[in-house]
Amino acid sequence: MRALILVGGFGTRLRPLTLSRPKPLVEFCNKALLLHQLEALRQAGVSRVVLAVSYMSEALEAAMREQEQRLGLRISLSHEKEPLGTAGPLALARELLAEGEEPFFVLNSDVICEFPFAALARFHRQHGGEGSLVVTRVEEPAKYGVVVSEADTGRILRFVEKPRVFVSNKINAGLYIFSPGILRRIQLRPTSIEKEIFPAMAQEGQLYAMELQGFWMDIGQPKDFLTGMCMYLQALRAQHPEKLHSGPGVVGNVLVDPSAKIGANCVIGPNVTIGAGVVVEDGVRIKRCTVLEGARIRSHSWLESCIVGWSCSVGQWVRMENVTVLGEDVIVNDELYLNGANVLPHKSITESVPEPRIIM
Amino acid sequence: MPLKAVILIGGPQKGTRFRPLSFEVPKPLFPVAGVPMVQHHIEACARVPGMKEILLLGFYQPHEALSRFLVAAQQEFKIPIRYLQEYAALGTAGGIYHFRDQILSGGAEAFFVLNADVCSEFPLQEMLEFGQRHGAAHSFVILGTTANRTQALNYGCIVANADTQEVQHYVEKPSTFVSEVINCGVYLFTPAIFQHIGEVFQRQQQELALCPYLGEESSNGWQRAEVIRLEQDVFTALAGRGKLYVYKTDGFWSQIKSAGSAIYASRLYLNQYSKTHPERLAQNKPGGPIIRGNVYIHPTASIDSTAVLGPNVSIGEGVTVGAGVRVRESIVLHGAALHDHTCVLNTIVGWDSTIGRWARVEGTPSDPNPNDPYAKIDSESLFRDGRLTPSITILGCSVTIPAEVVILNSIVLPHKELSRSCKNQIIL
Numbered sequence: 177m178r179a180l181i182l183v184g185g186f187g188t189r190l191r192p193l194t195l196s197r198p199k200p201l202v203e204f205c206n207k208a209l210l211l212h213q214l215e216a217l218r219q220a221g222v223s224r225v226v227l228a229v230s231y232m233s234e235a236l237e238a239a240m241r242e243q244e245q246r247l248g249l250r251i252s253l254s255h256e257k258e259p260l261g262t263a264g265p266l267a268l269a270r271e272l273l274a275e276g277e278e279p280f281f282v283l284n285s286d287v288i289c290e291f292p293f294a295a296l297a298r299f300h301r302q303h304g305g306e307g308s309l310v311v312t313r314v315e316e317p318a319k320y321g322v323v324v325s326e327a328d329t330g331r332i333l334r335f336v337e338k339p340r341v342f343v344s345n346k347i348n349a350g351l352y353i354f355s356p357g358i359l360r361r362i363q364l365r366p367t368s369i370e371k372e373i374f375p376a377m378a379q380e381g382q383l384y385a386m387e388l389q390g391f392w393m394d395i396g397q398p399k400d401f402l403t404g405m406c407m408y409l410q411a412l413r414a415q416h417p418e419k420l421h422s423g424p425g426v427v428g429n430v431l432v433d434p435s436a437k438i439g440a441n442c443v444i445g446p447n448v449t450i451g452a453g454v455v456v457e458d459g460v461r462i463k464r465c466t467v468l469e470g471a472r473i474r475s476h477s478w479l480e481s482c483i484v485g486w487s488c489s490v491g492q493w494v495r496m497e498n499v500t501v502l503g504e505d506v507i508v509n510d511e512l513y514l515n516g517a518n519v520l521p522h523k524s525i526t527e528s529v530p531e532p533r534i535i536m
Numbered sequence: 537m538p539l540k541a542v543i544l545i546g547g548p549q550k551g552t553r554f555r556p557l558s559f560e561v562p563k564p565l566f567p568v569a570g571v572p573m574v575q576h577h578i579e580a581c582a583r584v585p586g587m588k589e590i591l592l593l594g595f596y597q598p599h600e601a602l603s604r605f606l607v608a609a610q611q612e613f614k615i616p617i618r619y620l621q622e623y624a625a626l627g628t629a630g631g632i633y634h635f636r637d638q639i640l641s642g643g644a645e646a647f648f649v650l651n652a653d654v655c656s657e658f659p660l661q662e663m664l665e666f667g668q669r670h671g672a673a674h675s676f677v678i679l680g681t682t683a684n685r686t687q688a689l690n691y692g693c694i695v696a697n698a699d700t701q702e703v704q705h706y707v708e709k710p711s712t713f714v715s716e717v718i719n720c721g722v723y724l725f726t727p728a729i730f731q732h733i734g735e736v737f738q739r740q741q742q743e744l745a746l747c748p749y750l751g752e753e754s755s756n757g758w759q760r761a762e763v764i765r766l767e768q769d770v771f772t773a774l775a776g777r778g779k780l781y782v783y784k785t786d787g788f789w790s791q792i793k794s795a796g797s798a799i800y801a802s803r804l805y806l807n808q809y810s811k812t813h814p815e816r817l818a819q820n821k822p823g824g825p826i827i828r829g830n831v832y833i834h835p836t837a838s839i840d841s842t843a844v845l846g847p848n849v850s851i852g853e854g855v856t857v858g859a860g861v862r863v864r865e866s867i868v869l870h871g872a873a874l875h876d877h878t879c880v881l882n883t884i885v886g887w888d889s890t891i892g893r894w895a896r897v898e899g900t901p902s903d904p905n906p907n908d909p910y911a912k913i914d915s916e917s918l919f920r921d922g923r924l925t926p927s928i929t930i931l932g933c934s935v936t937i938p939a940e941v942v943i944l945n946s947i948v949l950p951h952k953e954l955s956r957s958c959k960n961q962i963i964l
Contacts, residue, residue, distance in 0.1 A: 493879040
């Protein structure tokens with residue numbers, strides 16, 4: 177089977193991290209985002225993946241070649257010279273997708289969940305329609321586009337963007353499977369799949385919704401990245417508790433790369449991810465954070481709800497909170513307070529940031 | 537020559553900007569660089585040869601802390617020290633006038649008057665020698681220092697003759713620029729001063745007698761004739777009459793009006809300790825905490841060896857400081873406990889308060905501009921544009937700060953137990 181991943185462009189919402197790496201290569205819970213999706217696709221029998229990008233990246237190409245070997249997948253890049261929206265990339269990759277003459281998956285690159293690709297393929301074959309999409313239940317559907325479908329068959333009746341009264345609590349989770357016939361509907365121009373393609377398909381009764389079990393998150397921005405991390409770690413606790421870290425000073429769900437070092441008298445967790453080669457010195461308290469590869473957190477500091485970028489150095493007695501994000505190679509001097517600071521790469525922070533702001 | 541010294545310590549209605557710290561202890565007893573504010577004055581006075589007695593003058597009710605302090609000070613400095621209580625707030629001249637007999641008893645030929653709420657090198661011997669060189673036998677000396685043009689307006693301004701140093705003009709807190717030389721609140725008087733104060737008293741009595749029901753219109757706005765201020769009522773009148781002189785000093789000087797200025801004054805005195813009291817400065821020792829810059833640690837305090845203290849830190853009696861604690865530019869009052877990994881910056885931690893693990897307690901310093909040698913500490917108002925001005929964080933006595941929170945630019949009143957972070961707030 178084949179799959180198309182809508183990678184898109186610069187990943188601006190996940191800056192400053194995406195100033196140093198393409199978004200698919202940012203590690204989520206110690207594994208590149210793309211890899212979470214590729215591994216799940218591979219498991220469901222996919223052998224060929226197309227990445228739809230609007231920005232070419234050598235780093236992405238190199239990473240792809242490496243994963244091809246490792247996973248036994250063929251990966252191609254489909255490069256949009258102008259932004260084609262959410263449907264246009266399918267037209268661009270038309271030949272690759274149609275070649276298999278069987279249904280193909282399409283997914284947003286920002287989505288993290290317990291990927292139900294095998295179940296989705298079965299569901300799709302059963303109803304025989306042209307397209308199936310995964311929906312997930314949320315508490316506040318009015319923030320999203322809502323899907324209204326028949327309870328027994330899952331046939332989609334209509335979509336409602338940001339409804340003002342309660343219509344349904346299921347939203348489009350950004351995972352699809354389509355039969356090749358859908359490609360007749362899509363032209364090579366900027367097109368929105370939600371606004372232009374799906375409504376027509378729903379009217380014709382060709383579109384079905386499958387409800388997702390388990391957690392779901394769009395991790396395209398730092399706040400949601402951290403929330404998604406908490407959900408992922410919780411699922412990991414249920415399915416593979418042996419992968420989580422335990423020991424003195426570890427609280428709740430904590431994932432630590434084997435090459436990381438944690439000092440004495442620390443309290444780490446709940447909901448912390450520590451990347452490869454990270455050094456956490458003595459007396460550090462970390463809660464609800466992602467610490468990326470090569471970073472160093474010096475002694476007696478206190479971090480909550482932060483993302484510490486690759487190779488950062490956080491000084492002694494530093495306090496960071498409220499979705500502070502440090503880009504790559506940021507140095508934070510001793511004894512500072514960062515509250516909601518968004519810091520661009522290679523910056524030295526010498527003064528406290530008591531109120532949320534961007535540091536260029 | 538037999539000398540006396542009078543230290544004006546004010547009373548509860550004065551020094552309200554020092555709240556909530558002044559709820560527990562009278563402001564003159566608040567520890568600055570490890571010892572009560574007024575002890576620095578007493579030390580300076582006791583050093584002057586010929587000093588016969590030191591009198592503390594104020595309108596505080598008899599207070600246990602004050603009595604204990606006086607007993608201890610007498611024993612340490614081996615000189616009589618007494619507290620004279622005014623029956624009402626009589627002003628900076630009214631008090632000494634009321635007690636003139638006590639001050640002059642024993643044949644004092646001259647006496648110093650010092651305001652308790654200033655911090656200074658107190659060049660008293662130099663003032664004495666200056667007074668003997670300049671002017672007639674019965675002249676008076678004001679200690680002056682230089683401020684910058686803008687800040688001078690907040691103080692008493694002195695215009696002096698460049699050669700003779702005679703004060704030609706004196707104005708208290710003018711609204712337009714008069715002079716950069718300001719009044720430090722330290723004076724040297726001879727008994728003749730009482731004649732001049734007496735004249736003001738007479739005049740005020742006459743005014744009151746003339747219009748007893750229009751008390752607000754009298755010159756000092758009070759119903760009492762005995763309320764007399766040295767600055768507005770005496771110096772202004774004495775200027776230009778060949779009786780008043782100014783001795784200018786370049787030594788350190790600051791007012792201590794607010795908590796922020798207590799930390800600044802601590803720094804000035806701690807610097808001075810390297811010359812005057814090196815034994816009061818903590819040293820780096822194996823097994824002891826890491827000391828940076830000037831730090832005072834009371835002998836009964838218990839400090840973990842991994843703590844890092846200073847510069848400008850005073851640790852009071854019986855304080856405990858846990859592992860990995862960082863304290864900088866702060867005063868920690870007696871009995872307080874700082875648990876592991878806390879970070880305390882620009883803060884006054886009140887008596888018996890507790891700060892939980894990994895908490896961050898931080899204030900904003902209001903130091904004078906370091907690039908201007910004549911800049912003085914600002915006495916900022918508490919609020920600006922309806923918001924609390926960032927300033928030193930103050931924890932009142934017996935405040936409990938839970939673990940892992942941040943307390944920033946806030947004032948917490950005594951006996952409060954916080955449950956979460958707070959910033960830019962006053963917690964009642």
